Amino acid sequence: MVHITRICLRKYGNFVDNLRLYVRGGSGGMGLPRLGGQGGKGGDVWVVATKNMTLKRIKDKFPQKRFVADAGANSGVRALKGERGADKEILAPVGITVTTDESRTLGDLNVEGDRVMVAKGGSGGSLYSAFQPSKGEAKHIRLDLKLIADMGLVGFPNAGKSSLLTALSNATPQIASYAFTTLKPEIGKLIYDDYKQISVADLPGLIEGAHMNKGMGHKFLKHVERTKQLLFVVDVCGFQLASKTPFRSAFEAVQLLTKELELYKEELLSKPALLVVNKMDLPDAEDKLAELKEQLQNPEEFSDLLPEDMIPQNYLTFRHVVPVSAITGFGISHLKSCVRQSLDEDAALEVKATHREKLQALRKQSQGRA
Numbered sequence: 001m002v003h004i005t006r007i008c009l010r011k012y013g014n015f016v017d018n019l020r021l022y023v024r025g026g027s028g029g030m031g032l033p034r035l036g037g038q039g040g041k042g043g044d045v046w047v048v049a050t051k052n053m054t055l056k057r058i059k060d061k062f063p064q065k066r067f068v069a070d071a072g073a074n075s076g077v078r079a080l081k082g083e084r085g086a087d088k089e090i091l092a093p094v095g096i097t098v099t100t101d102e103s104r105t106l107g108d109l110n111v112e113g114d115r116v117m118v119a120k121g122g123s124g125g126s127l128y129s130a131f132q133p134s135k136g137e138a139k140h141i142r143l144d145l146k147l148i149a150d151m152g153l154v155g156f157p158n159a160g161k162s163s164l165l166t167a168l169s170n171a172t173p174q175i176a177s178y179a180f181t182t183l184k185p186e187i188g189k190l191i192y193d194d195y196k197q198i199s200v201a202d203l204p205g206l207i208e209g210a211h212m213n214k215g216m217g218h219k220f221l222k223h224v225e226r227t228k229q230l231l232f233v234v235d236v237c238g239f240q241l242a243s244k245t246p247f248r249s250a251f252e253a254v255q256l257l258t259k260e261l262e263l264y265k266e267e268l269l270s271k272p273a274l275l276v277v278n279k280m281d282l283p284d285a286e287d288k289l290a291e292l293k294e295q296l297q298n299p300e301e302f303s304d305l306l307p308e309d310m311i312p313q314n315y316l317t318f319r320h321v322v323p324v325s326a327i328t329g330f331g332i333s334h335l336k337s338c339v340r341q342s343l344d345e346d347a348a349l350e351v352k353a354t355h356r357e358k359l360q361a362l363r364k365q366s367q368g369r370a
């Protein structure tokens with residue numbers, strides 16, 4: 001398949017589920033020996049859980065990824081006690097874990113307003129320190145989005161997501177409970193011959209208009225942020241949500257799903273995506289699949305099938321388009337291997353990127369010593 005996903009990657013940058021930052025508390029202020037004055041304490045650095053924030057936004061807004069709190073003021077004749085330096089707050093998304101570079105957990109941000117101190121400011125100089133202030137704490141920290149699953153199922157009601165999850169995971173999926181959410185996703189585990197496990201989440205509640213918070217809209221869409229990749233699921237024969245709503249073909253369903261994600265948060269579309277075309281056991285399924293594939297090859301040509309406000313800005317192209325029947329089991333093992341292949345591909349890229357980052361850090365260190 002050709003790769004609008006890649007085009008999106010270039011346009012929006014990859015989805016960010018972890019971020020490494022440099023943080024430093026402010027230095028303390030100088031004490032004033034003559035009058036026994038005390039310098040102000042340096043500010044602390046905090047990570048604060050904030051609504052509508054993403055790791056990608058932090059990365060884009062602060063490309064240096066460096067956060068330093070203000071220094072405490074020196075003590076002076078007019079103010080024997082120097083003023084405290086201002087704290088620095090890093091506004092971060094809800095649902096992350098904050099760790100040190102050595103993987104020690106500093107705290108979890110589960111609810112809006114949760115905060116974790118990540119670098120303490122230095123103390124001001126005083127009689128006890130011969131009026132010399134101390135420096136603020138400095139370190140690298142990591143912000144990790146708590147992923148609920150490797151893959152997230154994205155589809156309208158009745159597409160067969162639950163049936164698919166059961167067929168894939170060969171078991172009754174578990175209902176998971178997460179501290180940072182009120183919606184309970186069902187998680188299925190795909191187990192491979194080499195015992196590798198991949199988790200797939202079925203997230204209930206996506207309907208047309210979800211971006212406007214229709215149905216369980218935003219809760220659903222928040223979950224999509226917490227999976228590495230997306231598994232779109234459509235009924236090959238299309239669907240009609242209710243008697244008053246229009247019939248949507250499989251192609252329209254794909255574009256409507258894409259548009260819902262785009263309207264909610266464009267960067268979700270930079271996640272790798274696979275398309276599952278379900279219910280291949282139904283009559284005329286082969287013809288409809290052929291038609292869908294043709295439409296996906298040239299989506300612009302078929303855009304007049306969609307309401308104008310639901311045409312995505314960028315058509316998503318899928319790493320794999322996999323026809324299956326969750327009921328008969330047709331295509332399920334092929335889908336399992338496509339899912340594995342897609343995640344393995346990204347894991348290899350991630351290892352490379354981490355390796356590169358570490359090499360760069362080492363290089364910088366040795367340049368600093370020279």
Ligand SMILES: Nc1nc2c(ncn2[C@@H]2O[C@H](COP(=O)(O)OP(=O)(O)OP(=O)(O)O)[C@@H](O)[C@H]2O)c(=O)[nH]1
Binds near residue numbers: 162280327
């Ligand atoms: N013929 C056929 N029917 C299917 C297939 N997969 C699911 N169905 C049927 O489609 C209906 C919806 O299936 P679900 O698995 O509940 O669909 P869902 O997407 O989880 O639906 P919601 O829970 O409403 O979001 C059920 O009646 C299933 O039996 C399939 O491969 N072939």
